[in-house]
Amino acid sequence: MRKFGSRTWSESKLDCVEEYARAYLRVMQNQNWCRLDYVDAFAGRGKQTLKSGSILSEAEEFFGGPSEREDTEDFLIGSALRALRTEKDGIRCFDRYLFVDTDKTCLEQLETHVRQEYQYANHKVNFICGNANSKLREYVRGIDWEKTRALVFLDPYGLEVGWNLIKELADTRACDVWYLFPLGGVTRLMANDGQIPDAWATRLDQLFGTGGWRQEFYRPSAQRSLFSEDKATFLKDAPTKRIVEYIRDRLATVFAAVSDIGVLRNSKGAPLFALLLGVSNPSRAATEKALRIANHLVKGLNQP
């Protein structure tokens, strides 16, 4: 495995999930009783030219200015094609791929790459245009989880993943879920004085699956507002470490086990995302193996 240190946060993230997919296939090599699915809920277009309106530029625009984009590369192979390239490893292959994206053009581009480079696997690939939250819910409800195991990657730009989806995936007791949690996006929505517009607060509720983040990250200010005597004011107390621990604790309420967390930072060290794995299979053997691999991989992400 190449070292994560010298690469962009985006590539480190993709390396981490790809390495896990390989290890997952090795672990499942002789488990012939089950079908193996790979589910990419934010599949993207397959490959990115990073300098022109690319995935990395769009994501970093969400979090900051052009200076944060200095460490981009020219070209990046995305998660969907990385999952498909495990086909060449001679280990067990995924039996089915689900690639979901809201953007029809992205999916068409991805489909072209798959046809050109992985023609032999094309019959196993399903391209689904739509919102990850509803499309994965349909998928989860249509599967016999006694006979299926799935590796799921949730790779949103921002706060698109709803808690209901996380819970549905955890309830399968059969999915390993890599979740790219939007640390930067959350920090942005949490105003320092606690005066958060209703629409933003609702998004945070949906993301965390609870309104408990208000008590967790805000404390009443000792000073009352000068102009509104009767209105309590609040101070934000939400360092990255606490947000990261909070989302890990939240995931631990629904998953059998949750990995350590990798914090992905931009070139200036500002936290953009947290990457972590939720394991829904409660078997001790399954959780131990999954966590051993995942924790080793995320450790690499946290190195400066």
Ligand SMILES: C[S@@+](CC[C@H](N)C(=O)[O-])C[C@H]1O[C@@H](n2cnc3c(N)ncnc32)[C@H](O)[C@@H]1O
């Ligand atoms: C960060 S990119 C994913 C990149 C991809 N995993 C890769 O490695 O190339 C996010 C993708 O999610 C898509 N997207 C945004 N909101 C979505 C949603 N609610 N459901 C499904 N896809 C969505 C965007 O069109 C975009 O292609």
